[in-house]
Amino acid sequence: MRETRIVPEFVTSFPAELEPGHLYVSARFSTAAHLCACGCGREVITPLSPAQWVLTFDGTVTIWPSIGNWALPCQSHYVIDRGTIKWARNFTCDEIQLNRESDHRILDAVPASQGRWWGRLLRRLTGH
Amino acid sequence: MSPGNNPGHGEHTVTIFVNTREFQWDKKEISYEEVYNLAFPNEPLNDGDVARIEYSRGHNGGGAGSLQPGGTVKVKENMVFDVYVTVRS
Numbered sequence: 001m002r003e004t005r006i007v008p009e010f011v012t013s014f015p016a017e018l019e020p021g022h023l024y025v026s027a028r029f030s031t032a033a034h035l036c037a038c039g040c041g042r043e044v045i046t047p048l049s050p051a052q053w054v055l056t057f058d059g060t061v062t063i064w065p066s067i068g069n070w071a072l073p074c075q076s077h078y079v080i081d082r083g084t085i086k087w088a089r090n091f092t093c094d095e096i097q098l099n100r101e102s103d104h105r106i107l108d109a110v111p112a113s114q115g116r117w118w119g120r121l122l123r124r125l126t127g128h
Numbered sequence: 129m130s131p132g133n134n135p136g137h138g139e140h141t142v143t144i145f146v147n148t149r150e151f152q153w154d155k156k157e158i159s160y161e162e163v164y165n166l167a168f169p170n171e172p173l174n175d176g177d178v179a180r181i182e183y184s185r186g187h188n189g190g191g192a193g194s195l196q197p198g199g200t201v202k203v204k205e206n207m208v209f210d211v212y213v214t215v216r217s
Contacts, residue, residue, distance in 0.1 A: 011148075014148045026148045028148070029147075031148060031210055043168070044212075045211065046212065047212060052216070067217070068215040069213075070177070071173060071214070077217060104178075
């Protein structure tokens with residue numbers, strides 16, 4: 001069943017089994033996980049950094065930019081906006097290929113660990 | 129290996145974190161495919177899809193980088209891996 005809402009859960013490590021409708025956020029590892037909002041049950045990982053996804057928490061969660069699950073059988077595409085799933089349009093095969101190449105090119109140009117200083121600091125302080 | 133499943137291989141076993149989850153690894157190196165399988169067991173990629181694997185807290189200074197299909201990297205205690213197939217769109 002398609003999700004319409006998602007609520008944050010702040011954790012150190014993701015649980016072995018994620019629950020639908022929850023966005024698990026790890027500050028220590030600077031990443032987030034949820035089950036695909038389409039209901040297919042696949043785990044979606046969104047590392048958090050200025051070069052990857054950016055999380056905003058104001059009591060609700062926003063993740064930007066949008067999440068394109070092109071590698072999953074469902075190929076779902078949505079935005080998490082203030083705790084709400086906003087569905088985005090399907091991409092064609094050509095658009096998916098262009099999107100993937102563009103995203104990877106950008107990531108290759110900017111080290112993913114850049115800007116993730118808070119995670120490194122937290123790990124240093126906690127000794128892990 | 130699954131979380132907390134320490135095979136008991138002794139001094140060469142290190143703790144690594146894959147998508148925040150803790151694993152014990154008893155080899156000196158880990159490959160792209162092995163990291164992917166720790167992150168997403170039983171979820172093979174579709175043809176043409178590539179998972180991004182980025183690591184930090186490895187060897188060589190800052191120890192950060194990315195793993196490419198077919199590649200390997202030396203492991204280090206408390207090394208961190210991000211594995212994901214989702215694309216920003």
